[in-house]
Amino acid sequence: MERGRKKPILELTCSVRTHIGSDDEAYSSCFQLEDDIGNKGFRLTRDLPRAGAKALAKNLRVLLPKVLPLSEILRYAINHYRNKMMKRPAPKGSGPGLNLKSGIDHFCVHPGGRAIIDEVGKSLALNDHDLEPARMALHRFGNTSSGGLWYVLGYMEAKKLLKKGDTILMISLGAGFKCNNCVWKVMKDLEDKNVWKDCIDHYPPNTISNPFSEKFGWINDESMNFARREDYISRLYTNNN
Template identity: 70%
Template sequence: MAICLLPLTYVIFQLFKLVLERRDQCCYMLAYECYKAPEDRMLNTELCANIILRNKNLGLEEYKFLLQTIANSGIGEETYSPRNVLEGREDSPTLTDALSEMDGICYETLDKLFARTGISPSEIDILVVNVSLLSTVPSLTARIINRYKMKANVKAFNLSGMGCSASLVAIDLVQHLFKCQKNSLAIVVSTESMGSNWYCGKERSMMLSNCLFRSGGCSMLFTNNRSLKHQAILKLKCMVRTHLGSNDEAYECCIQVEDDLGYRGFRLTKGLTKAAAIALTRNLRVLVPKVLPIWELLRYTIVTYRRSKSQHTKSEGVGSGLNLKTGIEHFCLHPGGKAVIDEVGKSLGLSDYDLEPPRMALHRWGNTSAGGLWYVLGYMEAKKRLKKGDRILMISLGAGFKCNNCVWEVMRDLKDGNVWKDCIDSYPRKTAANTFMEKYGWINDESVSFIRLD
C-alpha cells in the first residue's frame, strides 16, 4: 500500500505545485495613460505644407509625391509634431531636443498613471522603456528612475531598434519576468523619438515616415499580484511573437539607413506588404488554436479538406476561412497606415465596425509607432465597447521584420474617456480625409500628370 501511495502522492504534489506556479504567472494590466501633446504642437494643413516646402532638396516631383501621400493617408488635422520640427530645426536636432521630447511624453504619462492608481514609484519592481530610434547614456530607464527616485533593486530594461511592435515585446518581457518574481509591479513606457530622426533628403521610400509618424506614447502598469486582480482592467491570455529577420527581403523592408546625400532616415520598401502578410499568417497559425473554440477549428478543417478535394473550385466563398469572431470580440490593429489597416482587415474578414478604432486612431493621432495600439484601445474604451469577459486581439507589425500579437480578456466594463474624452463625441468621422484632400486633392488628377521638374 505504501509503495503504491508514494508515487501517487508525488504526482498529486507536482500537480498542486504546477497549479500554484501558474496562479502566480498571471499578467494583469491595472491602468494605462496615453500622451496628448500641448495644443501649440498641433499640425494642420498649412503647417504640414509649410514643413514640406521648407525642404530645399526636393523638386516638383517630390513635392507632388508628398502632397499626394498626405492627401490619401487617412491622417486628420489634429495630430502632433515634435517641437523642433515646428520651429524649423528638423535639419539640425540637438540631444537636448531629443531628451526634451522623451521627457515630456514619459513624465506626463507616468505622473498621471501614478496619480490614477495610487501606486508609488518606489513600489515598482520592473521598468521597461522602448524607444527604437534613441539610445542615450545614461539610458532612458535611468532618467525615469532618477526622476521618480525608484528603489535600488528595480529591474530596468531599455529596448531600442524594435520598431512599431516594440510595445508587445516589452509586455512579453514583463510576462516572463513575472514567472520568477512573485507579487510584482511593472511599468512599460512605449514611445518613439520623432524630432531627432526627421528625414531631410529626397528619397521617396524614406520620405514616407515624415508623412505618417506623429508624436505620441503610452505608459502602462502591470502586476502578477492576485490580490490586485479586482483593480485590473485587462488580463493577458496569450502572446505569440514571429520574427522573419533571417529573410533578407523581410529584414530590409523597414530599415534605418543613410541616402546617397548622407541624410539618415527610415526606408520603407515595397517588400513590406509581403513581409507583413507572411509574418501575420505564421503568427496566426500559432495563435488561433489557442483562442478559437474547438468546433470552429473543426469546421475550418472540414471545409479546407473539402476544398482541397475539389479540383474545380474557383473561389473560396464567404465563410470558408476561419471566423475569428467566434473567439474574439474586438480587434486592436496597429494604426500604421490606411493601406495596412485595410489590407489586414480584408485578410481577416473584418467589418467596418471592427476597423473603426484603428482608422479613427490614425485620423486623430497619426502613426505614433509603438504607442499606437493604446490609442486604438482607448477609442474602444471611450466608445464603451469593452465589456467584462470580452477578448481583444492586438496585432502589431514592426521592423525586423516581426509580427507580435496577443489576446487580452477584459476584467470589467470599461468606459473611461481617457485621452479621447475631449473629442470622442465627434467620432467616428464620416470620412477619414483631411483638408489636404480639399486643397491638394487635384494632385490625384491624371490631367496634371504632364507637370514635370525641368
C-alpha cells in the first residue's frame, strides 16, 4: 500500500444477488409505465410485499451459511430436523429460525417504505433498535429507492454505532423483482456525522407519524393501480370544499 493512502473504512465480505423475474406476480409487482396522458411512473401493486419476502428468503438461504458461525447453522439444522420429525410447525413470529445476531451486528434495511421495513423486520425477527436507522432515513429523506441504503448506513455512523470489527447486513430490494444483499465488515471506528450533521442530534424524534397520512391515505386505495396528477388535484379539491 502506498504511503499516505487512506485505509478503507469498510470491507465487502459477501454479496448475493437474487432475481425472481420468472415469477409473474413478482415481475409485475413493481413496474415502470406511462399513464393515459404520458406521465412516467412506477406502479406498485399489492403483491409487492409478498414478492419482496419471497426474494429475500431465497437470497438468505444462500447468504446466511456464508456469514453465520457453523455452530448456529448446526443448531438450526438440528432443531429443524427435530420439528419436522415431530411434525411441529414453526412458531409464529419466529423469523428465519436462525439467530442472525450470532454473525451480524447491524442491519441496513432497504428504506423503501414503512411496509417494507416492517415486513423485513418481522421476517428476520428484528427489534426497534435494529430497524431505527432505516426508519429514520425514510423519515428524513423519504423513499430514495436503493440509494437510501447509504443514508441508513450514514445514520449508523453519525450515531457512533459502528465499531471496528462489526459486521453489517445490507438488504436491498428492487424491481425485477430482485434482492441484492451483502455483508460489510467495519475496518475502524466510525463517527463522521456526514449528511446527518445538521439534524442527527434530534434523532430519533418522539414520533415519526406522517402528518399527511390522513389527508393522502386514499393513494393506497386498493382500487387504484396508478396515481395520476389529476387524481391528486381532484381529491384535494373535494377535501377542501
